[in-house]
Structure formats: C-alpha cells, structure tokens
Amino acid sequence: MDDDVQQLLRKKRYNEALEHLLAQYGTKVFRMAVAFLKDPARAEEITQDIFLKLWRALPDYDGRAAPGTWLYTIARNTCLSASRSESYRKTFPLEQAVEPSTALAKSDLQLAQYLDRLPDIQRTVITLFYLEEKQVGEVAAALGMPAGTVKSHLHRARLALAAMMKE
Amino acid sequence: MNCDEAQLALLDLEVNSNVDAHVSTCDACRQFAQIQRELDARLTAAIPPLELSPKFAVQLRPHSRWTWSESLPDIAHLIGCAAAMGTLAFVFPQYAKEVATAGSALTAGTWFLQAILRDRLEPDG
Numbered sequence: 001m002d003d004d005v006q007q008l009l010r011k012k013r014y015n016e017a018l019e020h021l022l023a024q025y026g027t028k029v030f031r032m033a034v035a036f037l038k039d040p041a042r043a044e045e046i047t048q049d050i051f052l053k054l055w056r057a058l059p060d061y062d063g064r065a066a067p068g069t070w071l072y073t074i075a076r077n078t079c080l081s082a083s084r085s086e087s088y089r090k091t092f093p094l095e096q097a098v099e100p101s102t103a104l105a106k107s108d109l110q111l112a113q114y115l116d117r118l119p120d121i122q123r124t125v126i127t128l129f130y131l132e133e134k135q136v137g138e139v140a141a142a143l144g145m146p147a148g149t150v151k152s153h154l155h156r157a158r159l160a161l162a163a164m165m166k167e
Numbered sequence: 168m169n170c171d172e173a174q175l176a177l178l179d180l181e182v183n184s185n186v187d188a189h190v191s192t193c194d195a196c197r198q199f200a201q202i203q204r205e206l207d208a209r210l211t212a213a214i215p216p217l218e219l220s221p222k223f224a225v226q227l228r229p230h231s232r233w234t235w236s237e238s239l240p241d242i243a244h245l246i247g248c249a250a251a252m253g254t255l256a257f258v259f260p261q262y263a264k265e266v267a268t269a270g271s272a273l274t275a276g277t278w279f280l281q282a283i284l285r286d287r288l289e290p291d292g
Binding site: 159 | 212218
C-alpha cells in the first residue's frame, strides 16, 4: 500500500495519494489523536488538521521514509502541540479539578480517574492499545517506538492501575 | 513456570496452558490474574475502538483539492499590472524602458505584499 502511494507521489498524483493515505491511515491517526487529546470530537478536528498539513506537504515528500511513517510523524507532532495548548488553556485551580478529563472512559468514572493519574505516556499507550484492538504493533508504529517499549509502558500502566483498584 | 514468568504472561494478556496451570496452584498469581482480567474487561468496555465519522472525508476533500480559483488573485494581479504597464508604455512611449523596469519591480513587490497579507488572513488549519 505504501509502495502504491510512493508511486503516485513520484507521478505527482497528489489527490490520489491523499485518498490512499486517508483510506489506510485515517482511522489510525484519529485513534492516535483520541489517545493524546482524550476528546473524540476534538480529535476529529485535529485529524482534519493533520491531513491538511499532509496535503500541503505532499509535493515536498522526498521518499526517505515510508509515507505511513512520515504521516505518523506529522500526526504525533500535531497531537503533541495540540495537547500542550489544550492543557495550557485548561489550566484552572486544583480545587475545581473534580471531573476526570478522560472522556472515553466516562462509562466507568472510577477507571477514568485512575487513567488520569497515570503518567502521560502510559495513559496514551494504554488508551491507544485498547483503541487499536490490543495490537502492540499498531501502537508501536503510531507512536514511533519499539514494540518492547510499548509493552513495557503497558506493563507499568497495568500494574499501576491494578494497585489503584486495590486501594 | 514460576510466579515472575506467569505474571509477565498475564500482563501481556497471554492465554496458555502453562499460565493456567501455574495460576491454579498459586494463590498470589490467581489473585494477580483475577485483578488483571477484571482490569482488562473494564478497559475493553470503557475504550471501544472508535471510527471517524462519515462526514470526515467529505469535509476534508474540498479543502485538500487545488482549484484554479485559488490562483485567481495572482492571475488578476498580474493581468492588472501588465495592463497598467502596457497603457503607460502606450501613452508615454519615450519612457517605455523605465515603465517596464519600474512596473516589473512594482509587480514583484506587490505580489510579495499580497502573499504576506493572504497568509496572515488565512484561517488556521
């Protein structure tokens, strides 16, 4: 699939290349954005931004990295910067911080609070792991880290969550 | 299989007969397995695999398509400048060279100003 996209890019058929990338990576990028931003509606807006950035950058693609890897790098940087600006905007006094921000786990409020207490990287990894239907390889590719590192973050997150459940 | 190996396999959500055999004989690992399975079930229920909404691609496509109308301001600018230079050169043929030089410089300068202005006015994203 990535080879098809590379061929399209070499022929400067950018619209078709974007369609291929959107079909293959749209949902994956969206899930990554959800894991970083915790809010599916905001994540969809950021996914739009990511694909627009990609669209503008397609003519500059130099073929050094696979298109998917390149897209994930753009996606991670955009998510990180959006997540930083969201947390800056959401700064409020501690006494007002009663509701957990992990919108995904609202069906299980207690679990949402536990997830919020995890370090950012562990929360992102474990959220993405479940969003990606428990596929370590997908999480590793999306976050640009080795599968072993993903597993290690998952282990730590599970142990921490289990300890919170026992409290 | 010892406790460390069994617990590592449980953290990896591995299901195999060796782990089951160890867990059935070890109270600590049975408790560990129970908590991990409960946690996995809660996480699975709380974080379902999400999909993009159907309107996503529809909203994205119009933004990502290049259309000639996007270049309309540039085209209009060039035609306007060329027409002004042509008119001036026709009215003052003795200054045609100066008109061409000054007109080209002015065209380039206003093109850059227009590009900067458009960049500033363009909404983010």
